[in-house]
Amino acid sequence: MEYLLDTNAIVRHFAQISKLGKKAKEIISRAEKDQHQLFVSIISLMEIMYLSEKKRIPLTLDEIINDLNKKECYSIVEFDVEILKKAASFHFYELHDRLILATAMVLGMPIISSDKKFDSVEDIEVIW
Numbered sequence: 001m002e003y004l005l006d007t008n009a010i011v012r013h014f015a016q017i018s019k020l021g022k023k024a025k026e027i028i029s030r031a032e033k034d035q036h037q038l039f040v041s042i043i044s045l046m047e048i049m050y051l052s053e054k055k056r057i058p059l060t061l062d063e064i065i066n067d068l069n070k071k072e073c074y075s076i077v078e079f080d081v082e083i084l085k086k087a088a089s090f091h092f093y094e095l096h097d098r099l100i101l102a103t104a105m106v107l108g109m110p111i112i113s114s115d116k117k118f119d120s121v122e123d124i125e126v127i128w
Helices: 007-015 022-031 042-053 061-069 081-088 095-107 116-120
Strands: 002-005 037-041 074-077
Touching: 002 007, 002 022, 002 095, 007 022, 007 042, 007 061, 022 037, 037 042, 037 095, 042 061, 042 074, 042 095, 061 074, 081 095, 095 116
Parallel strands: 002 037, 037 074
Antiparallel strands: none
16 A cells, blocks of 8 residues: 655654654554555655754754665655645645645545644545
8 A cells, every 4th residue: 555654754763753653653664564655745855854954853854865765665756736736725734734735635645644633634544
């Protein structure tokens, strides 16, 4: 199966700074054993760059990209007009999250995230 990882899931997994949800941990573990495919929005990588520069996370953008490139189960999703148009079709309180949610909608896949506010968005399956 295919899943989109939210920024918080990426950081928690690779930095091991906080626990992943039980389902999220199982899916990522299985993906790293080639049982699922995980997608990462370029928007999440932008957030990681920002958080790293502000010293709010213990990883750098380069470290995350290197970790993603080590396993075939990870793919980076580029930002495009279709995702932007989808983001324009609904409202969400934070722009980065809105673009990540739009990416999940366009790709038609569940999103792995601890963000409880995602539950309020229609047409999105949130797994944690």
